Structures are given as structure tokens and as C-alpha cells.
Amino acid sequence: MRLSRYFLPTIKENPSEAQVVSHRLMLRSGMILQSSAGIYSWLPLGTRVLKNVERIIRQEQNRAGAYEVIMPTIQSADLWMESGRYNAYGDEMLRIKDRQERDMLYSPTAEEVVTDIGRKFMKSYRDLPQMLYQINWKFRDEIRPRFGVMRGREFLMKDCYSFDLNFEDAQKSYRTMMEAYMRTFTRLGLKAVPVRASSGPIGGDMSHEFQILANTGESLIYYDADLEKLMETETFDIEHLMGLYAADEEMHDAKNCPVPQDRLKSKRGIEVGHVFYLGTKYSDPLKAHIIDKGGQNITVHMGCYGIGVSRLVAAIIEASHDDVGIVWPASVAPFDVALLNLKPDDEKCTKASDDLYLKLQQHCLDVLYDDRSERSGVKFATHDLIGLPWQIRFGSRSLESNTYELKNRRTGEVLENVSWDNLIDAIKGPHKSCCS
Incomplete structure (x- = not known):
């Protein structure tokens, strides 16, 4: 590509509206342009990086045995009413009506739609396990969008959903996706700490947030130094990984921490991914049932696994820059x-x-x-x-x-x-x- 012909609108001075490094550098390097509050156009340089990040994520999802689909960004409110989330979701959901006055919404997430796919086509235990994923745009009407694409209203996300016969099989899918995430972040040139997260009303302990280590991170996390050794490889002992301690500032108990002080590290992190065992939270109300080996009608167990693709571009910059600009890892650089x-x-x-x-x-x-x-x-x-x-x-x-x-x-x-x-x-x- 000849730069004399390339569309690269760089800016010399730091934009006054940019509060964090990634936002400043993405604007200055001509990667993005704000269209409205929390909504951005991705310009040619930014699009190339976004596509490279997307390519690596897609390769690792495929490698993990997930199948790519494309689900609608405009969804019917009927499914959300069926699951009980339509009124409960809150003001972040953009609710709209079509010309027939039917209630619609701009997708903030896709659990209802993917469960609908599952209940219509997965009828027998022979149809499981399955994992379906998409890389698609979503919208959440943040009350105060900030930090550029780090906390925008419209964002590109990879969301994957697993369907399993029972809890034991759901655990296997969860571990498969944990390994895929660690490989993904390693290939992106990042150190990602899987931090145990609260499962909320679902219960259990199968929920992890992935935090990218960066000095400008929003969260302070504490973790076992052995995690850093695992981050350097592309092959992971998942049982060992999940057994290592990592907690954010809110969850960390300094008095009862199981990690010796000489092995305990603390750094700032940026959340870029979340894996979560859903159980039957959506399959129950949406009646996603299958016939098991004994001929019984049972409810499918599900998991969901998200990565903020557009957010990852900003997180990479936060973790990899210097005083004069961005320092791209070779795997995602817009040009070699x-x-x-x-x-x-x-x-x-x-x-x-x-x-x-x-x-x-x-x-x-x-x-x-x-x-x-x-x-x-x-x-x-x-x-x-x-x-x-x-x-x-x-x-x-x-x-x-x-x-x-x-x-x-x-x-x-x-x-x-x-x-x-x-x-x-x-x-x-x-x-x-x-x-x-």
C-alpha cells in the first residue's frame, strides 16, 4: 500500500476529548472517528487491526470445535419477554418499534436468540454437545460512554454459547473454552489473567473474567505468580490454571489469601473477556428440552463465552505503547x-x-x-x-x-x-x- 494514496488521517496534537492512552492514539493514528457519543467509524488502519484480532479469535473458536453463525442485531422483544429479561434488563437496552408497532430491540447480547435456535434444532442427546458463536455488533446504551472504544455504546463482540446434556458435560465445554481463550490472548501478544468472578444468582464457581495486564487498567488484580509462566505458552493445563489464585480488589481477602506473599503479585488489568456457566437459566423458561438416553425429556445446560473484540484493540494499545505511539504485536499489526x-x-x-x-x-x-x-x-x-x-x-x-x-x-x-x-x-x- 502506497501511503501517498492511502487514507490515513493522522493528527499531530492530542485530542482534548481523549482521556486514556488508547483513545488518544487511536484518534491520532487515524484508526477511528467518533460518529456520536460512544459510537465510532472504523477507518482503514483501524479496520485492518480489528480484522486481524477477529481472525485470530475466529481461528481459535473453530479450533475449539465451535461453529460460526450470524444472529440478528435487531431482535424481537417476544423472546426476551419469554425469558423474563425484557423489562428487567434496564435502560441499557435500546427498545424500538417497527412499522407494525411490534416491540423490537437492538441486541445487547444473544442468549435468547441462540437458545431459540437450540430448542428448534437440538431434540436428542445425539445432537449434543454443540457450541455456536458469532462475531457481531452489539449496542448497550451506556449512561456515560467514555474512553473511546473501551467503553462505547456500539461494540464488536465474539459471543459463544455451549449446549450440553448435563453439568458434567458443561464443565468440559467450559474448560475447552478456557483453553481457547488462553491461546487466543497469547497469540494476540497479551498476558491475560483469568480472574474468578461471582456467578451471581446462578451459583457455583464456574465464572471467570479475563484481565489484560496493563498499567492503565481499570481494575487492580492480585494473582499467583505461577500464572505468568502459563501465559508464555500456547499449551495449558486447564485444571492447574483454574486452581491458581486470581482475584480483583473487591474479591481479594488479604488476611486469608492462599498464596504466599513471595508468590503474590498485583497489577492493573483491563477486562476483555468473560466465560460463564449458565446452567438452565435460559433453557428453562424458553423450554429448550431434549430427549436423553433413557427417553426422558430434560433441560439443556448452557454456557456463554464473550470477548470484546473492538475493546481488545484498545486494550492491546494500553498494554503496548510508548511515549511516541503504538507498538503493535506482529500478529495484529495493520501491516508487517x-x-x-x-x-x-x-x-x-x-x-x-x-x-x-x-x-x-x-x-x-x-x-x-x-x-x-x-x-x-x-x-x-x-x-x-x-x-x-x-x-x-x-x-x-x-x-x-x-x-x-x-x-x-x-x-x-x-x-x-x-x-x-x-x-x-x-x-x-x-x-x-x-x-x-
């Missing part, structure tokens, strides 16, 4: 590498930069090519702001020596006189295969 032509008025340098741009693309790299007629300092500032993992700075010295200057955005290290082979090895790492 930035190519900066430092001598755009030099015909030979421009020809060599153009050739390098094509050559990088032939090696399966997604390149943002800064071919603008701007000073080097302006280009450096732009690319430090948008935070791509690597910057190739091509100027007169590169042209003369046939080598490259390469900056690692995360470490800030600038390597000079890098050969072509070493350049590709550094950017692509161990994944050197080329696209077909």
Missing part, C-alpha cells in the same frame, strides 16, 4: 513493515525503493510504503505513531551500499548495513515460507 523512502526527490532512490516495495510483497509481506514527498523527520514521526513492528529506512546510504537500515519498533534498535537475507529473516522470523 513500513518502507520509508527518505529521498523521494531522488530518481534513483525512488526507483530502488519502488523495486524493494515489490520485492518485499513477493515475500508475502504486507508493506506500507511511505512514498510521500515529506521530510525524513515527518516520516519517522508518522511511523512511530502508527507502530508497525518494523521500519525499513531507504536513502542514499542504502543505495550506495546495497544494504538496508532497519528499525525494530518495540526495542527502538536501529540496525545499519543489513543485508537482504538478514532483512527478510528479521522481519519474517522463523516463518520464511512464501505465498503461492
Whole structure:
């Protein structure tokens, strides 16, 4: 992508309305634009990141055995009246009427709709277990939307729902999704602590919030240091994971904490996911029944598993930035590498930069090519702001020596006189295969 043609409306100064780092940097880097209170347009750079986050989440949901569906964002109030939640949900639900004066709503969540799917098509124990998920927009009319997409009214969410024969099978689905969540956050370059959460009126202890460690987090959490070791891997002992202590400030009991002081850590966190055993809360009132092996009519056990996809983009920035801009993990970065032509008025340098741009693309790299007629300092500032993992700075010295200057955005290290082979090895790492 040539930056001279790309739609990237960056801003030099910090917007006055932005209170947190992620909101400031998303506005400044041209990722989003506020449409109305708590509602944002996602611009090209932001959309690319959002799609990358979405792709990883989808891959791990599929790997866990869940099947993707798309449920309506505009729902009939009838289902919510059947479950008993229509009047109980509160003012966060946007209630509307269609032209026939039927009560409708903009979906804040989808338990009723997915339970309706289950009760119509899952009739026998042979139809279970099942897990259905979607990645879809939702709306909750927050009384005070703030912090950009971190606490907006309209948001992109992954919500998954499990259907099982009994509590024991529901536990298996729960553990499967716990493992999928840990893999997901690890691939996103994040440290996610599963914090035991209150199950409210449902009872039991199968409810966890996933908190991303970030200095600017809203919550203070306490956790066993052994959790950090688990965060570094993509293979998890779920029983061990669920047995380790983690609690937020409200739930933490300093006097009775089971973790020795030398292993107890405390950091701030941002909630980005929640897994929850629902039991028969929705399947009972909506009559989601199946025939078991003994021929008995029984109620399905359910679980729900949510990830705030758009919120995750902001959380990644909160956890990964510096004084000059965003520092994207390679897995979600909008482009793999930035190519900066430092001598755009030099015909030979421009020809060599153009050739390098094509050559990088032939090696399966997604390149943002800064071919603008701007000073080097302006280009450096732009690319430090948008935070791509690597910057190739091509100027007169590169042209003369046939080598490259390469900056690692995360470490800030600038390597000079890098050969072509070493350049590709550094950017692509161990994944050197080329696209077909």
C-alpha cells in the first residue's frame, strides 16, 4: 500500500476529548472517528487491526470445535419477554418499534436468540454437545460512554454459547473454552489473567473474567505468580490454571489469601473477556428440552463465552505503547513493515525503493510504503505513531551500499548495513515460507 494514496488521517496534537492512552492514539493514528457519543467509524488502519484480532479469535473458536453463525442485531422483544429479561434488563437496552408497532430491540447480547435456535434444532442427546458463536455488533446504551472504544455504546463482540446434556458435560465445554481463550490472548501478544468472578444468582464457581495486564487498567488484580509462566505458552493445563489464585480488589481477602506473599503479585488489568456457566437459566423458561438416553425429556445446560473484540484493540494499545505511539504485536499489526523512502526527490532512490516495495510483497509481506514527498523527520514521526513492528529506512546510504537500515519498533534498535537475507529473516522470523 502506497501511503501517498492511502487514507490515513493522522493528527499531530492530542485530542482534548481523549482521556486514556488508547483513545488518544487511536484518534491520532487515524484508526477511528467518533460518529456520536460512544459510537465510532472504523477507518482503514483501524479496520485492518480489528480484522486481524477477529481472525485470530475466529481461528481459535473453530479450533475449539465451535461453529460460526450470524444472529440478528435487531431482535424481537417476544423472546426476551419469554425469558423474563425484557423489562428487567434496564435502560441499557435500546427498545424500538417497527412499522407494525411490534416491540423490537437492538441486541445487547444473544442468549435468547441462540437458545431459540437450540430448542428448534437440538431434540436428542445425539445432537449434543454443540457450541455456536458469532462475531457481531452489539449496542448497550451506556449512561456515560467514555474512553473511546473501551467503553462505547456500539461494540464488536465474539459471543459463544455451549449446549450440553448435563453439568458434567458443561464443565468440559467450559474448560475447552478456557483453553481457547488462553491461546487466543497469547497469540494476540497479551498476558491475560483469568480472574474468578461471582456467578451471581446462578451459583457455583464456574465464572471467570479475563484481565489484560496493563498499567492503565481499570481494575487492580492480585494473582499467583505461577500464572505468568502459563501465559508464555500456547499449551495449558486447564485444571492447574483454574486452581491458581486470581482475584480483583473487591474479591481479594488479604488476611486469608492462599498464596504466599513471595508468590503474590498485583497489577492493573483491563477486562476483555468473560466465560460463564449458565446452567438452565435460559433453557428453562424458553423450554429448550431434549430427549436423553433413557427417553426422558430434560433441560439443556448452557454456557456463554464473550470477548470484546473492538475493546481488545484498545486494550492491546494500553498494554503496548510508548511515549511516541503504538507498538503493535506482529500478529495484529495493520501491516508487517513500513518502507520509508527518505529521498523521494531522488530518481534513483525512488526507483530502488519502488523495486524493494515489490520485492518485499513477493515475500508475502504486507508493506506500507511511505512514498510521500515529506521530510525524513515527518516520516519517522508518522511511523512511530502508527507502530508497525518494523521500519525499513531507504536513502542514499542504502543505495550506495546495497544494504538496508532497519528499525525494530518495540526495542527502538536501529540496525545499519543489513543485508537482504538478514532483512527478510528479521522481519519474517522463523516463518520464511512464501505465498503461492
